[in-house]
Amino acid sequence: MDAATRIAVIGVGNEYRHDDGVGWAVVARLAERAEREPLPHGTVLRVCDGEPARLISLWEGAELAVVVDAAHAHPASPGRVHRLELAGDRLAPPGGATSSHGLGLGEAVELARALDRLPRRLVVYAVERADDSLGSGLSAPVAAVVAPLAERITEDVALLRRPR
Template identity: 65%
Template sequence: MRNRGRIAVIGVGNEFRHDDGVGWAVLARLRARAEDRPLPPDTVLAACDGDPGRLIGLWEGARLAIVIDAAHTHPGTPGRVHRLELDAGLLAHPPPTSSHGLGLGEAVELARVLGLLPEHLVVYAVEGARSEMGTGLSPAVADAVEPLVEAVEDEITRQGDVAPRGAT
């Protein structure tokens, strides 16, 4: 799966656990918008259940990886979005608690040790209100989807235009 020019946009979560499906909802909206606003041809949109091995496989070799995931914070503000950026192999701030057994921090650390980090990693963590079984996002999280889609498109435009390291 190595392609040094690849951009990976990864929606993490479970669409059958209400707000935990926010990453998948952002991917669905990006796919729909891509009909009128095509993404760069080297962009891959992928859903993931949060398993660290699968996350690493999806971002391995990417020059830019953008991860969208639900987060649980206490106290929380449903719909609030946190942007975290990888800096020299470490997340700039500890991520909010993941809604999965192992968090994104563990995947990043494992990928760092294995030398499988993307060149640049941006994480959007969305505070959720509901994570029990069921479909549909809470209103506050649903309201965050369109701004997240625009933020992801902006990340791709700003950082995706940079030539991969070692490119001639």
């Protein structure tokens, strides 16, 4: 990550596995919005397949890293959004939600901690998925949260920029 980057918004997933592409869709929505209303200086929008080393390289040195990923939960409520913030030593998903990838964000956080490469603040939005089969396009309940979640992330970024 560039030294001038203070905020990293990272969409995790695979846009060719239906709802697993929700992170990419939110980042795309933020990029569209940024054309009309620029994000604060030093904000970068990126997508990642979730591989821990790549993820860590995208958030390393950031004051705030916001990660959006699809989640698997039991029982599932597709489109429900969980907001998780790194607090103390743990990033634990509530209600049994887990990443839809083989290695989850928890493992990336633990590796980053061991390597002293955590961002100053880490916020994760985990969106419960309905469909992770092969193909493109989000299910209706997951697609419905893309715009509101992009707005919520814009508010998170704006809060960081307000004087204290």
